[in-house]
Amino acid sequence: MCKECGCGLGGDDVKIGGHSRHHGHSHGHSHGHEHHHGHSHAPIKLDLNRSLMEKNDRLAERNRGFFKAKKLLVLNVVSSPGSGKTTFIRETAAQLAGKLRVGVIVGDLATDNDAARLREAGIPVVQITTGAVCHLDADMVSKAAAQLDLDKVDVLVIENVGNLVCPADYDLGEDLRVVLLSTTEGEDKPLKYPPMFHSAQVAVITKTDIAAAAGFDREQALGNLRRVSHHAEIFELSSKTGQGMQAWLDFLVKQRGEG
Amino acid sequence: MHEVSIMAEAVRMAVESAQAAGAGRITGLRLRVGALSGAVPDAMRFAWDVVSRDTIAAGARLEIEPVPAAGWCATCRAEFACADFFNECPRCHNVSGELRRGRELDIASVEMN
Numbered sequence: 001m002c003k004e005c006g007c008g009l010g011g012d013d014v015k016i017g018g019h020s021r022h023h024g025h026s027h028g029h030s031h032g033h034e035h036h037h038g039h040s041h042a043p044i045k046l047d048l049n050r051s052l053m054e055k056n057d058r059l060a061e062r063n064r065g066f067f068k069a070k071k072l073l074v075l076n077v078v079s080s081p082g083s084g085k086t087t088f089i090r091e092t093a094a095q096l097a098g099k100l101r102v103g104v105i106v107g108d109l110a111t112d113n114d115a116a117r118l119r120e121a122g123i124p125v126v127q128i129t130t131g132a133v134c135h136l137d138a139d140m141v142s143k144a145a146a147q148l149d150l151d152k153v154d155v156l157v158i159e160n161v162g163n164l165v166c167p168a169d170y171d172l173g174e175d176l177r178v179v180l181l182s183t184t185e186g187e188d189k190p191l192k193y194p195p196m197f198h199s200a201q202v203a204v205i206t207k208t209d210i211a212a213a214a215g216f217d218r219e220q221a222l223g224n225l226r227r228v229s230h231h232a233e234i235f236e237l238s239s240k241t242g243q244g245m246q247a248w249l250d251f252l253v254k255q256r257g258e259g
Numbered sequence: 260m261h262e263v264s265i266m267a268e269a270v271r272m273a274v275e276s277a278q279a280a281g282a283g284r285i286t287g288l289r290l291r292v293g294a295l296s297g298a299v300p301d302a303m304r305f306a307w308d309v310v311s312r313d314t315i316a317a318g319a320r321l322e323i324e325p326v327p328a329a330g331w332c333a334t335c336r337a338e339f340a341c342a343d344f345f346n347e348c349p350r351c352h353n354v355s356g357e358l359r360r361g362r363e364l365d366i367a368s369v370e371m372n
Contacts, residue, residue: 051363
């Protein structure tokens with residue numbers, strides 16, 4: 001019987017110490033092992049029906065379990081290039097000081113400028129330079145996280161590559177996906193990149209201090225966000241002036257407490 | 260751009276299953292790609308030639324089955340076609356949060372000999 005599940009199939013072919021329990025042919029018999037090939041090696045079709053993301057998803061779940069055991073709140077911060085991810089993360093870390101300790105993993109195609117900016121602010125940071133790859137995946141995050149002293153971190157922020165398309169498909173094992181929309185971008189960004197905006201649990205409108213100069217239509221942007229990210233928690237803030245930051249920080253403290 | 264990573268994974272999975280089945284060559288691959296998956300079939304075809312080169316899948320036929328997005332309306336107890344993630348039922352105009360199809364990024368089958 002099958003030893004895996006007791007299904008009644010299979011023989012008694014359990015190997016102990018590398019040896020089959022089957023006996024060798026002690027009785028001499030004389031048949032040859034060649035047989036006639038009358039067939040023409042017709043192609044075999046194998047149904048797989050498996051997700052192409054399964055390897056990443058499995059690694060992401062492993063990350064999630066590891067992060068949970070470390071009692072971390074993990075954020076995956078995504079946006080277009082130039083929406084203010086690095087400044088937003090730096091200010092979040094600075095203003096959480098004394099309450100929660102922030103560590104950062106930064107992904108960029110090239111340079112470690114963003115990491116340097118965070119490091120100068122005294123934040124523990126690991127840079128992932130992806131080369132030609134347009135997104136972070138769960139494996140990169142797991143390797144980068146190993147370089148941080150996670151016992152001294154409460155909130156792990158992953159700054160993804162500036163790109164609203166590709167990172168949408170890659171779960172990193174985060175608790176919250178945070179998408180940024182700056183007031184200098186079009187109000188219709190959520191409609192143009194629905195998979196990303198839909199996948200986020202938090203949407204943050206950044207650079208509110210220059211909204212008027214940028215001709216930002218707040219109502220339209222909020223309407224578009226609510227249309228695509230209808231389940232998302234929305235914050236409006238300026239990392240530069242600090243306006244609106246408090247609500248975001250309170251939210252993080254609460255999320256960490258609940259996790 | 261991430262179509263290259265996705266197709267590299269498709270090659271990895273196809274080669275793994277072909278080897279497990281004792282096949283020496285992959286002759287065809289069928290994928291299922293949802294309209295809201297975020298991956299672009301043309302970019303996947305383009306990436307396929309590059310990532311399958313120098314593998315047992317080189318020259319294999321690639322078929323991509325598009326999957327239109329469908330939402331589920333609990334009120335009407337019926338599916339409806341949806342173009343984006345704003346899933347308003349065309350009958351009762353309630354907004355549904357349940358996407359039944361359209362996010363697929365699957366390897367459906369592999370042909371080998």
